[in-house]
Amino acid sequence: MKIEFKYATIITVALFFWLCFEFWIGFHDAFVNFLPVTSILTVFIWGIALQKAITEKKKISKLTPWNYGKGVRTALLTTLLALPLLLLSRWVFYDLINPDFFNNVMIKGREWISLSAPTQDNFDNSVKMMEDFFEMKAYQGVTLFFNILSGLLFSVTLPLLSLKK
Numbered sequence: 001m002k003i004e005f006k007y008a009t010i011i012t013v014a015l016f017f018w019l020c021f022e023f024w025i026g027f028h029d030a031f032v033n034f035l036p037v038t039s040i041l042t043v044f045i046w047g048i049a050l051q052k053a054i055t056e057k058k059k060i061s062k063l064t065p066w067n068y069g070k071g072v073r074t075a076l077l078t079t080l081l082a083l084p085l086l087l088l089s090r091w092v093f094y095d096l097i098n099p100d101f102f103n104n105v106m107i108k109g110r111e112w113i114s115l116s117a118p119t120q121d122n123f124d125n126s127v128k129m130m131e132d133f134f135e136m137k138a139y140q141g142v143t144l145f146f147n148i149l150s151g152l153l154f155s156v157t158l159p160l161l162s163l164k165k
Helices: 002-025 032-040 042-060 068-097 101-116 120-133 136-161
Strands: none
Touching (some): 002 032, 002 042, 002 068, 032 042, 042 068, 042 136, 068 136, 101 120, 120 136
16 A cells, blocks of 8 residues: 555656646646647656556565456555545645636637637627636546546556566
């Protein structure tokens, strides 16, 4: 369990610093339209950390034979331990470091919608949907779902790489 907690912490710290890096470069205000691309890149950090956790766990379990199930358990436990830490780290980031993030996204979103909405009613509906999504609770829910999905996919696939052929 120490290895799983270690890598859950590594994932959390790495993704927190990734958020800070995105903010520092300007992807949270001036270049917010590139944010989805950089956010998808966090999946690689997640996958690398889970693979390292599985590899380290396999190395220390020399007395018992390694199997696919042990790899899945290691990756799932690491994911489950990382989820609350990630929620907390995102709350700290968006509340203390970059409290203007949601406003910046809303301003840019209104610009995009004004170019594409054919009617005022369509514009108003689109803005309302965007306002509902870009508030902390909804945003945390979506990113939590994305993190759970990523963790599950990696938990099922990465242990296959640690099996002997």
